[in-house]
Amino acid sequence: MASVPSVDDDRLASLIDTVEARPSMTVTAPATDEALGSVPRCTAADARAAVESARKAQGEWADRAVGDRAAVLDTVGEAVLDRQRWLVDVLQAETGKARADAFEEVLDVAANADYYAREGPGFLASERRSSMLPIVTKAVEHRHPKGVVALIVPWNYPLTLVLSDALPAILAGNAVIVKPAEGTPFSALAAADVLADTALPADCFQVVTGDGPELGPPLIEHADAVGFTGSTETGRTVAEQAGRHLTDVSLELGGKNPAIVLADADIDRAAAGAVDDAFANAGQLCVSIERFYAEETVFEAFRDRFVSRTRQLTLGADTDWATDVGSLQSAAQLEKVTAHVEDALDRGATLLTGGRARPDIGPFVFEPTILTDVPDDARLTDEETFGPVVRIESVPDAEAALERANDSRYGLNATVWSGDRSRGESLAADIECGTVSVNDSYRTVWACLDGPMGGMGDSGIGRRHARQGIEKYTEAQTVATQRGPPMKHPAVPHRVWAGAVSAFLRARQRLPGWLR
Template sequence: MTDIARAAAPAAHPELPVDRLVRRVVAGAVPTRVTTRAPFTGAAVADLPESTPEDVATAYERARVAQQRWAERPVGERAAVFLRFHDRLLARQDEILDIIQTETGKVRKHAFEEVLDVALTCRHYGRRARGYLRTRRRAGALPVLTKAVEVRHPKGVVGLVSPWNYPLALSIGDAIPAMIAGNAVVMKPDTQTALTALWALDVATECGLPEDLWQIVIGDGPVVGPAVVAHADYVCFTGSTRTGRQVAQQAAARLVGASLELGGKNAMIVLPDADLDRAAEGAVRACFSSAGQLCVSIERMFVHADVHDQFLERFLARVEGMRLAAGYGWDADMGSLTSRRQLENVSRHVDQARENGAKVLTGGRARPDIGPLFYEPTVLQDVTPGMAVCAEETFGPVVSVYPFTDVDEVVERANATAYGLNASVWTRDTARGARLARRLHAGSVNVNEGYAASYGSAGAPMGGMGDSGLGRRHGVEGITKFTEAQTVATQRVIPIAAPFGMTDEQWARSLTLSLRIMKTFGVR
């Protein structure tokens, strides 16, 4: 790195309302406690009570009582709580931005992405939930004679396990549609970022959310996580593919549904007609937002050989001009990694690639002079399939650049991964970009954007294919997955059987003729 602007010393984190928030954790009278630390400085942030599996059972008991009363309220009343939350979130955003930054180490503009995402989710489901959940008329077995309707019922209590990297967007962001659909929620946020979820619960209660409807438990994942799944009527999990498989197996054994958003090794394709300045600017956001600790961030970049050198010149200039800082202002471009484990994983991937012949075009080293968990935004070249950084999810500020010459070839290379979460295509011909997008094995594809266009479209489904998960958040599936569909069918005049005076053979012939007539006249 040649031009990193940084604070002279890491900023002390703001005073946070820890004592008020931790009272909302479901824990025993004398719980064991765990201390969280700020990634910017390593200083202690909060002394948190840890829940036990027995505490999780208690949380479910309370939630089930509250859920029965909540489900009786009209959808509009339930949605109104989160429309109020929308307004308070925007009005009090400085509070939650301070907490998110303190717990994750991300810069303020990246923390604001979470505020924006939750506000969009509140507004979308606050306005659209009644339409998504309304009783719908369906085609009956016999036209006119059979009336069939589809009714949506809440699952009951949703078990929600949320990660540390986007602690607001991926906690209450999933809880909002679950609760508007009439469910209660028992949530286990990651301990490192628990204050963010607790703040959201505190504000939601101020907005009229009933006490006990949303329960939060804290503890070690292998201990508390299975307990959350063990009592849930539906499971919503965001995290690693390895843990996601375990969650899916546990849920399947109980015959309860699950939605899982897991890992990604996301590809970006720059076609020869792309606006290179726009693509280079977008690539910085796509690769290094939240220090690359984003499941939809770009880790593989395929650039057409005709523009490869010109694009790299523009991209590297922007990367080398990024400002890294451990502060709470708006003037930094990238912050810290969140944990020592992430720093070690990023360092391992880059060091192994370098040792095996990859070229570090920029970055490639930790920056303890800025903060204990900082790592420079890193661009690699000449990465080969045997390197961990080629196929494994790095989940850090590292991208590998590959040239290509043929579109069919690049589609095959982009799809050569077990993952399938997000992808990005850059071209001036947006119709061509959309056609190429349909060939990519990814749950969302952005044309002339890295990830924000698809993720920010709250009415469109977002999720992964392959090892990137099951189910979708956002859109109609993002709320109906938290419901059970029930069909109520009413038969009139005659039964669906041979009527009096008609033999079974005559009845069968009559139905055969009716089916032929209905097909001829286009009856569905």
């Protein structure tokens, strides 16, 4: 049986003990299905108290110069790299993911901290805006913090989706309260430990552990903005609750992400990228590819190389850096993945590789699985599997591939493989997804921190990364100053005034753009 790192650490214990006299909830290690530790089961009253104390601390934080706030992000970036071994241990302990996948979370946080420390102050700077009367009026847009931001975070990337989302909110002058998934609270507590060693006021970052139905509603009601990452079904509930309270909300939801392999693609490269796209973090990645469409002239070659590379992957529920694919996070995930595969096979799909749970490796380990000839009525045709399971299908041409790729209620992420980059980029622009990689796996898009990332359709609203990833945590305010006579009807007949204004606008439209 696999062993896992301990989370019985003084750094975490001190944070857990901050909420006293509460019933506890047990956290299970996916690698062993044994108790890993326990955290308080906070109440709705705890959530409201957290918002209240965060609001009191937030004003002081917002009053600090943006350069001072950016310095905190620099500290965070350095700290996560300095503590990477400990953070990776915590991540592996409560997620069961492969060590390389856990390290990617640490790397992502460090990269986001560096990006927003460097670019964020510019995104928050006040900017001049043009006016209809540019000579006599002046308009300036300011960015103010929302106040208290609640982040409701899933279990698949419990460090990235805490800190990488919290950092732009903090830089913008907000306080942040995190409600982690029930199965992965220790990563959020580890994030709190990192921030505790910075100049951020203590109550400006808090973690409330417990059940989603208990803590979600009071956080949504009393916070000023909510960021949620998770299933589309739960996202609808969050959006409904936020709508009732007029709370700003950003949602990254489910996906059934497609990939297109064109006839002119480098098939070896596409097959290698497909393995990465499909099986990173055991497929438990919002932007993982779950369906591949290859043009028929290269389908067999792509299929055979993809299957061959997949069979070479090493499975494990351990801390060995050589492990390629780790465990699923829970019994519920294993049950869902198994059900999707069995349903597809029962309906006539063909199994190319994998297809089995591997309790000999770990209680929730499932083999990387490739299916083909999957009928349209199978569950995995349009339901997100969120595991190491993909389907590959042959299509006659690029147009058919595009049609199949867009035949989904989801629109989160996609990949295109083509030997002609311009053609690949053109096809990518026609895919109805918020992000698309050309000739590489999801990592190309994920690492593009200066490009917004999010979903279309049932994959959510709002964006993370880039300017949009920090502006969503701010309120825009326009201050317009009149430097000439007041803008009102002059003491002339209305008809004369209307004619003069119309003539002015016609003349303005004829000016070069830079003079308007």
